[in-house]
Amino acid sequence: MPRRVSEADAIEAMLARGARPVEPFPGTQLPWKCLCLTCNEVSSPRYNDVINKGTGVCSKTCRSRKIAAKLLRDGAEACAIMLEWGWDPLVDYPGAGKGWPSRCIHCGVIKSKKLAHVQKGRAGCTNCAGRDVSDELARKTMTEADLEPLVEYPGSLQPWLCRCMRCGHVGTPTYAKVRTRGHQCWSCRSEKIANALRLDEEEAIASMLEKALDPLVPYPGSTDLPWKARCMKCETVLDPGPTLHNIRGSQGGCAACAERGIDPTKPGYLYLVVHDGYQALKWGIANIDQRLTQHVSQGWKLVARWNFDLTRDAWAFERQIKAWVRGQGVPKALTADQMKYGGHTETAYLADIDLALVQAYIVSLTSRDPEPPQAT
Structure with missing residues (x-):
């Protein structure tokens, strides 16, 4: 049976190790508040840990000094380690855990490296x-791929607003994808797909009739060109008509009969709205005024609108706005349940970002002033 430790013996043992208890002895297994006689700071070691395990009586300044002394290296030794791993230090050794400005002995680039990281490889x-990509190098890569950057380099995996030098389309490819795959353009890609999907006139007419559309003019010869037709359900004459690319996809035929979505090949607009109740702003794109009417019915107010000849250009700017807002650490404001007609991922609280700042950014990004707000 272990011998019971008296309070007097416990105090004597702690004093012998450099600490004076400042409260009654609580027992061998409980924290015991003591004053360190070396640094004059109070900590709470356990008697059993100090006596049987050899831990120190002070967990404050004295412990920190012991750790620092253990990690302390001679400056010459530290330099030798850095050189062994390919780094030439530019200043004296700053100490463990601190960045150490050094030059790569292979390429000459200067980096701040920690000795512990270097030692561990x-x-x-x-x-x-x-893996280091400068703005200049990234722009050179994009230009060689026939893409003209319109904003500063955002990072290799972030959408980068660019204009295609082949067709003029504004899109948001990433540097990483362009670097590995070359030219990236939605418009050019769509043209390639359209050519691949090109049909003869008999097949084309069959596709139109399948969607209850009666062609009124000969097949224009491309799946990407509008084709004037009459809806066989509501007798509406569609001029310009739908394209075969859309007909053979998921967008259906007659816009008067079908639920309307966003057609990237048609005129559209970028909009900015605010909600006083949510104290939030939202940006988005659309083809039809009904989109704004939907938002207004839910308490949103139109702030500004920018019109585009092609909705796909508006979409590229919308994506860049989102990357810019989120890049400043601003999270989305609303949830899908709060947005009956969708679009919650393009929201932000007015407390997190200034409305005038967002509008000014859009003006600078698109190089155009907004249309005067209209009643919806």
Whole structure:
């Protein structure tokens, strides 16, 4: 049976190890508040840990000093380690855990490296590995792929607003995808797909009739060109008519009969609205005024609208606005349940970002002033 430790013996043992108890002895297994006689700070070691396990009596300044002393390296030794791993230090050793400005001995780039990371092999040169991308290098890569950047380089995996130098379309490819796959353009890709889907006139007419559309003019020769037709359900004459690309997809035929969605090949607009109740703003794109009417019916008010000849251009700007807002750490404001007609991912609280700042950014991004707000 272990011997019971008296309070007097316990106090004597703690004093011998450099600490004076400042409260009655609670027992061998409980924290015991003591004053360190070295640094004069109070900590709470356990008697059993101090006596049987050899832990120190002070967990404050004295412990920190012991750890620092254990990690302390001679400056010459630290430099030798850095050089061994390919880094030439530019200043004296700053100490463990601190960034140490050093030059890569292979490519000459200067980086701030921690000695501990270098020793563990986790501080290789990202420039030598080809992972460092400057704005200048990224722009050169995009230009060589026939893409003209319209904003600063956002990062290799972020959408980058660019204009296609082949067709003029404004899109948001990523640097990483362009670097690995070359030219990236939604419009050029759609043209390739349209050519691949090109039909002869008999097949084309059959596709129109399948959607209850009676062609009124000969087949225009391309799946991407409008085809004037009459709806066989409501007798509406569609001029310009739908394209075969859309007919053979999921968009249906007659716009008067079908539920309307966004057609990227038709005129559209980018809009900015606010909601006083939610204290939030929202940006979005649409083909039809009904979209704004839906939002107004839910308490939103139109702030500004920018018209585009092609909705796909408006979509590219919408995507860039989202990347810019989220890039400033601003989260979405609303949930899908709060947005009856969708679009909650393009929202932000007015407390998080200024409305005038967002509108000014859109003006600078699109290089055009908004249309005067109209009643919806």
